[in-house]
Amino acid sequence: MEAALTSSSGERYRDLSLWWDRLPGTLAVRPPLAGDTEADVAIVGAGLTGLWTAYYLAGADPGLKIAVVERDVAGFGASGRNGGWCSALFAASEERLDREAGAGAGAAMRRAMESTVAEVGRVVDAEHIECGFAAGGTVVLARTGVQLQRTHDEVAAARARGIDADGLRFLSASEAAAMVGATDVLGGTYTPHCAAVDPARLVRGLAEAVERRGATIYEQTAARALLAGAVDTERGTVRAPIVVRATEGYTRSLDGEVRTLAPVYSLMIATEPLPDAFWEEAGLSRRETFADHRHLIIYGQRTDDGRMAFGGRGAPYHFGSAIRPEFDRDGGVHESLRSALVELFPALAGTEVTHRWGGPLGIARDWFPSVGLDRATGGAWAGGYVGDGVSTTNLAGRTLCDLILRRDTELTSLPWVGHRSKRWEPEPLRYVGINAGLRLAGSADRAEERTGRATWRSRALGRVLGG
Numbered sequence: 353m354e355a356a357l358t359s360s361s362g363e364r365y366r367d368l369s370l371w372w373d374r375l376p377g378t379l380a381v382r383p384p385l386a387g388d389t390e391a392d393v394a395i396v397g398a399g400l401t402g403l404w405t406a407y408y409l410a411g412a413d414p415g416l417k418i419a420v421v422e423r424d425v426a427g428f429g430a431s432g433r434n435g436g437w438c439s440a441l442f443a444a445s446e447e448r449l450d451r452e453a454g455a456g457a458g459a460a461m462r463r464a465m466e467s468t469v470a471e472v473g474r475v476v477d478a479e480h481i482e483c484g485f486a487a488g489g490t491v492v493l494a495r496t497g498v499q500l501q502r503t504h505d506e507v508a509a510a511r512a513r514g515i516d517a518d519g520l521r522f523l524s525a526s527e528a529a530a531m532v533g534a535t536d537v538l539g540g541t542y543t544p545h546c547a548a549v550d551p552a553r554l555v556r557g558l559a560e561a562v563e564r565r566g567a568t569i570y571e572q573t574a575a576r577a578l579l580a581g582a583v584d585t586e587r588g589t590v591r592a593p594i595v596v597r598a599t600e601g602y603t604r605s606l607d608g609e610v611r612t613l614a615p616v617y618s619l620m621i622a623t624e625p626l627p628d629a630f631w632e633e634a635g636l637s638r639r640e641t642f643a644d645h646r647h648l649i650i651y652g653q654r655t656d657d658g659r660m661a662f663g664g665r666g667a668p669y670h671f672g673s674a675i676r677p678e679f680d681r682d683g684g685v686h687e688s689l690r691s692a693l694v695e696l697f698p699a700l701a702g703t704e705v706t707h708r709w710g711g712p713l714g715i716a717r718d719w720f721p722s723v724g725l726d727r728a729t730g731g732a733w734a735g736g737y738v739g740d741g742v743s744t745t746n747l748a749g750r751t752l753c754d755l756i757l758r759r760d761t762e763l764t765s766l767p768w769v770g771h772r773s774k775r776w777e778p779e780p781l782r783y784v785g786i787n788a789g790l791r792l793a794g795s796a797d798r799a800e801e802r803t804g805r806a807t808w809r810s811r812a813l814g815r816v817l818g819g
């Protein structure tokens with residue numbers, strides 16, 4: 353059983369992440385749905401997907417009655433717990449998008465994602481959302497010979513696709529080390545298309561902006577099933593011709609949806625605020641987000657109060673797509689993250705890790721994010737961002753707005769619109785397959801460290817991830 357936190361005090365949610373812990377003021381829980389109601393659009397899930405959708409819809413047509421139903425509180429899910437990379441990363445590669453949707457589809461998606469980062473910044477300004485938005489770009493370090501080769505390959509592939517040095521720049525060892533004062537830096541890449549944010553302040557601020565635009569958010573209201581023309585919740589039925597599924601990693605909680613998106617956990621740690629002397633060495637002076645070229649994803653940011661927030665995959669997928677509060681903390685994975693961080697920045701060896709947390713993100717069977725609206729049923733959806741949802745949710749929200757209002761726009765012709773992924777296999781196949789893929793990433797890194805070169809594991813991983 354998935355357990356929702358049930359407390360009348362919103363303060364309990366502060367345990368969810370560093371970001372929740374830092375939210376200013378007291379945390380009030382919004383009232384739940386009080387029995388049956390009607391709306392023009394019902395949105396299930398008050399994370400970034402649901403809230404961006406409500407925000408743009410309410411802005412485009414202030415007469416619309418929009419009801420957002422949320423099982424816990426706005427920002428409870430991945431949106432309030434993530435690494436705060438508001439990036440142009442999209443989980444399906446450009447080559448794959450071209451293959452599936454025709455030449456030029458990948459480039460169109462890239463441009464849409466790049467402008468999405470700027471669009472999030474624009475709304476943050478316009479709505480006075482104090483989320484520490486810092487458009488410092490991303491540095492990805494190469495720290496082994498194999499990683500350096502991967503960096504060269506990535507830059508060459510980018511050039512072949514017409515991406516110039518303004519979009520992705522090769523960094524020499526000294527340039528990379530000047531940006532990120534980590535160990536063993538041999539080079540890297542820099543892209544300007546990313547901003548560091550405090551995700552909880554972003555999503556909670558967006559919820560308030562949505563309410564200012566006249567939409568209603570019902571918290572503590574769990575949907576049980578999405579039907580044609582209605583959402584069945586534990587607190588009553590919301591009748592609406594359009595129903596938006598915006599539950600991402602939690603989609604398994606809805607009737608009939610257990611095989612739609614697999615919840616895979618990403619975990620994070622954060623240090624205490626670090627002294628200026630540390631930052632003089634570590635750099636990240638524009639709050640660039642950072643990672644390196646290992647397979648098992650890691651990601652970091654310098655927070656606006658001078659902490660290191662650092663995360664990575666590596667937690668197992670749980671049988672039956674289970675989601676439980678205790679999965680947010682995994683001693684072994686959190687300790688590996690601390691070791692990885694100290695390996696990058698040995699000066700942090702004695703530093704206190706003040707926060708450890710995590711949460712599920714959604715992955716479709718083909719690792720292909722999608723957004724769409726089925727006109728026959730009025731059922732709309734977005735999700736499967738594979739851990740790159742902070743900005744993609746904004747693109748999803750604008751796209752759903754256009755689809756719902758029957759506008760044919762550049763956004764509605766992007767290659768992820770209307771994409772249908774197969775369902776995941778039933779258990780135990782799902783458990784075996786996903787965990788084998790996760791283990792492959794870790795073992796590919798270890799094999800590279802051992803042999804000093806890319807192995808069959810690295811190539812196999814490329815195929816698992818869909819290329």
Ligand SMILES: Cc1cc2nc3c(=O)[nH]c(=O)nc-3n(C[C@H](O)[C@H](O)[C@H](O)COP(=O)(O)OP(=O)(O)OC[C@H]3O[C@@H](n4cnc5c(N)ncnc54)[C@H](O)[C@@H]3O)c2cc1C
Nearest residue numbers: 397399400401423429430431434435437575600740741742
């Ligand atoms: C630890 C971690 C780090 C990450 N780092 C990054 C990053 O740095 N950059 C990036 O781009 N992406 C990152 N991601 C992914 C990103 O956070 C997600 O892709 C994004 O937040 C998804 O937003 P969402 O609104 O679709 O889903 P969520 O934010 O998960 O929202 C879903 C909402 O639905 C609610 N819900 C669930 N079931 C029901 C129900 N039955 N009825 C009603 N409501 C329900 C949940 O309570 C939740 O509030 C990370 C994710 C995690 C977990």
